[in-house]
Amino acid sequence: MLEIIGLSHAEQALYEALVERSPATLGELGHAAPTAARLEQLGLITRLPDDPPRYVAVSPETGLDALIRARTRELAAARHRAAQLGARFHGAAPGQDSTDLVEVVVGKDAVSRAFQRLQESARRLIRVLDAPPYATPVGGNAVEFELLERGVEYRALYDRRAMEVPGTQSLITRYVAAGEQARVGDVPVKLALNDHPMAIMPLRHDGHDVESALVVHDSTLLDALAALFEMCWERAVPLQVRHGRLAEATGPADARRDLLPLLAAGLTDPAIAAHLGWSDRTVRRHVRAMMLRLDAQTRFQAGYQAVLRGWLDEP
Structure with a gap:
């Protein structure tokens, strides 16, 4: 099961034995020193200063999760490399059919x-x-x-x-x-x-x-x-x-709150500009943006859609 994150069968068996029975000596568990050394290197077990040495398991949430994250990063890097190779594959022939x-x-x-x-x-x-x-x-x-x-x-x-x-x-x-x-x-x-x-x-x-x-x-x-x-x-x-x-989302709330009631009331751009203290160009820009967001073809449709969506009722 844990081979996918780099553990051999013997390493997995020793780690699982220590999870269930820590601390313990290798003799008590029937495992060899090289297996324990590998698990120490991976940060999965710790050796106690006893004679003969006894070992304890690092919690799976800490030790195994670190290995899983490392393998995830390796897979992400492999996917990125595959994407780069795919880009070369599809762009290799400028005159492709x-x-x-x-x-x-x-x-x-x-x-x-x-x-x-x-x-x-x-x-x-x-x-x-x-x-x-x-x-x-x-x-x-x-x-x-x-x-x-x-x-x-x-x-x-x-x-x-x-x-x-x-x-x-x-x-x-x-x-x-x-x-x-x-x-x-x-x-x-x-x-x-x-x-x-x-x-x-x-x-x-x-x-x-x-x-x-x-x-x-x-x-x-x-x-x-x-x-x-x-x-x-x-x-x-x-x-x-x-x-x-x-x-x-409500979008640029302040501008819309000021503009929509006047738009729904049918005021012209110059009238809206005079009322809000905006330039005619600013009014036209906000009206165009509002019509696009409301999928409206006319100013009247924009005001109607705003009422249907409840935008005029927002605080």
């Missing part, structure tokens, strides 16, 4: 592996348009938590339908608490992009499961997908964790 720019992966396992590869090959940024159906049951993306801890930025836009999937809101709460930038809105297609550059999206838009996907490498198609993400992101509503629960 256009068919190499798009891969088709088939099967839920293959789709999951492709998404994991996309995450692990990211340098600084991952962007996700998230919506049902899911290739795997909603249960947490362990890779995301690892990468967030390493400083990789995650920007995730969740479709409102995803909020109805059991367990999704509590999971997003954990992501946001770990550092993810999250928003909610209308998602036209499931999509994930990294700065490798690479993207993955379903091969088909219908059905109940993601059985196949397209993996897109550096191309103008990738530029178009990135632009689609940014357009959807600008129109979505930020999410935040408030009192331990997921909630829509």
Whole structure:
């Protein structure tokens, strides 16, 4: 069992014997000195100054956890190296055939592996348009938590339908608490992009499961997908964790609190500027930003959407 963190069968047997029976001599336990020396080197046991020497086990929570963390760092470094080699592989031929720019992966396992590869090959940024159906049951993306801890930025836009999937809101709460930038809105297609550059999206838009996907490498198609993400992101509503629960963020509260009642009342830009003491340019900038966030085509729609969302009722 413990071979995965570097212990031989004999070393594991001696450590387990000392966990159950400490202190004890090697003669009492029937083990050889080299095995004990190796466990001392790993920080799993301590020798007492007796003659013959007796040994005691270091608590598993301390000793084994240190070995597990070390192995985790080694695996993370190996994944990073694999991502670097993948980048060389896909970028090795500047004149590569256009068919190499798009891969088709088939099967839920293959789709999951492709998404994991996309995450692990990211340098600084991952962007996700998230919506049902899911290739795997909603249960947490362990890779995301690892990468967030390493400083990789995650920007995730969740479709409102995803909020109805059991367990999704509590999971997003954990992501946001770990550092993810999250928003909610209308998602036209499931999509994930990294700065490798690479993207993955379903091969088909219908059905109940993601059985196949397209993996897109550096191309103008990738530029178009990135632009689609940014357009959807600008129109979505930020999410935040408030009192331990997921909630829509209020954004720049002071500016919105001053602007929205006047916008909902139908005042013109010059009238709003005169009322608030802003320049016409400042008013136009805030109105454009507000319309994007509310996914409104007109000022009237923006005011109406603000009322529906209860933004005018906020303190």
